[in-house]
Amino acid sequence: MMSLDLHGYGWMLWQGLERTIMVGLAAMGLAVAFGLLGAWGKFSRYRAARWFAGLYTTVVRGVPELILILLVYYGVPTLVQDLAAGAGHDLRIDLNPFVAGVITIGLIYGAFATEVFRGAFLAIPRGQIEAARAFGMGHVLVVRRVVLPQMWRFALPGLGNVWMVLIKATALISLIQLDELMRSADIAARATRLPFTFFFAASLLYLGITVVSMLVQGRIEAWADRGSRQG
């Protein structure tokens, strides 16, 4: 194991890592929720839902993440304040950077998760859904007992991918002053004038998250695949 002299900033990096993971997990949870909602929208029999889901994935995937983050953090409070002022209310809104970050990242990667879930749904053999209906399962039961359990299996590889890109994207939140890993490394690098040391250490930590994630993902996929021919 090589040793890096972190000049007493090790603890700060560690806290940044913790915060990055927290933002990542929270955003991932949100992304999965948005993804399920988005996929539901795409297959909905209501035209409005389909239209909205299409708009969501197009806009979110088409606009740079950085802009979306700044838009949510600075833009939304201003907009709300202006609207409130227009209605004669004096309102001050300060969005907590953690919340703003989680919402934005969750929203962005929810669009990617939507596509993952959409593909996973299409991968479910139609006959199995039909069998469920033929046995008298109503809409909710079919989704709960047949669609979701199977969708997870098909969605896992794609979700793993979303997670890995998402965790890297959390670095963008450093721009809205949240002391996650990236910003902690940046602060330490400026203070010590050792940019290589700290950005290198940060890369190792990001890489570490990825490696651990891959191991966990492998385990989960093996478990989820237990019913398939290869399993």
Added chain:
Amino acid sequence: MTGDENQPVAALRVSDLYKRFGALDVLRGVSLSAHERDVVAIMGASGSGKSTLLRCINLLDIPDAGEIRVGGELICMTFDRRGQRGPADRRQVDRVRTRLGMVFQRFNLWSHLTVLQNIIEAPIHVLGIPRRQAIAHAEHLLHKVGLHDKRDTFPAHLSGGQEQRAAIARALAMEPEVMLLDEPTSALDPELVGEVLKVIDALAEEGRTMLIVTHEIGFARAVSSRTIFLHEGTIAEEGPSWQVLDHPRSDRLKRFLSNSSGGDRARSRLIGGDDKR
């Protein structure tokens, strides 16, 4: 319906069923009924509408016109705002479906569940039967179809014949009033056909009411009381199986029967025409 008290209510009665897909008239006025303990064989060339008929009976396809009664209960249909025909009450359809045990050509077992889990799934979650009781019943059925040693196996690890027997057990677990079997052996390798036919034969023996779409003429003759020959969406010939199969009246049925003896299954598999479900 109260007319003749001595006449038992048919387990299944279908009257004047019509179904069209786009420009294609698949069913053009099909009527049939099955009384308790009847085994009705449905024959017909690939594409003649056999699967569509079965699927219309449990509303997997919505018939454009016609009535379906299960044990005397009429499935109520209505038209939505856009003039689309559909069931008036989804819950009635779900309820009726639990009384019709469907066996698919392609088995359609739930691949994320083991054989036992497949069998207890609908009894527990649809019928609300206590788990312990559902399992006991499933074990009994597994013995019956000769699959007890496979109870904890996932479908992907079964042979086609085993899958289909598991699918039959899954249907039986609902204690259906009528079984609908859509070419239960057509997707199987020839050497696996026998084990499945034997199970179905045993069901006929114990007096199950069944509609079986099949190309196995010998099997139909042995098991079914009546045979229906579908041609281009209408019933071209029907009657007692011995009569229809051994003394066909129309040339079409004669041709069909002579083509079917042996070669038909292999051919329909090669063409892959109606193998999609």
